Amino acid sequence: TQSWSDWASIEFSPAILKQYRDSGYDIVYIDFYDGADYLQNNAVVTYHAIKEISNRLCGQHIHVVGASMGALVARRALTMIENDTVQHCIRSYTSFDGPLLGANIPIALQSALNYYSGVNGRIEDLKSRMLDRPASKQMLLMHYQNNDQPHELFNQFMADSSMQAFPSQPWKFAIINGSDQMEFQRADNLQLVFPGDSLIHFNIAQPLFDNVR
Secondary structure: OOOOOOOHHHOOHHHHHHHHHHOOOOOOOOOOOOOOOOHHHHHHHHHHHHHHHHHHHEOEOEEEEEEOHHHHHHHHHHHHHHHOOOOOOEEEEEEEOOOOOOEOOOHHHHHHHHHHOOOOHHHHHHHHHHHOOHHHHHHEOOOHHHOOOOOHHHHHHHHOHHHHOOOOOOEEEEEOOOOOOOOOOEOOOOOEOOOOOOOOOOOOHHHHHOOOO
């Protein structure tokens, strides 16, 4: 059985998966022991998984979809399969909101997490998972450890032609999780968010002094 978090972005996932299964599709979801490890490492895992799927299901069309960071991982895995020069049945590659040219977390937010991480364990954990892992450093256009410049791992990743190459044989699609009408995004209260608007607000002092008498 599957359980889903109460998160609007995936609340329709069970129904969508059922619809595909009822239509005769097999769906294979690839997850990682360490999802924020170097992209190259998880690309190797994905390569072996897709290769095994292709060996079992060849004769049928296989469609590979990578969401967000998974688009970068899947892209490299598919070029590795092509470099093997073996027969495969992968028909298409789809990047769903993949940060192909780099990802963005506002540098002000990164600096705030870094500044307060020493006084709050939850913020320290958030900073570690969002900013300090290898995959984060490889993708972020700006990284707090290098002021408003990318981390050196980003430069190395972007300069690595093997990591930037696209597979040549499958159809290639890209889907963005945004508006194609140049509309502004909306906040949780459905109000439009304009350039310069506050994205996050928290009071670091209040939790720290809740237990002070």
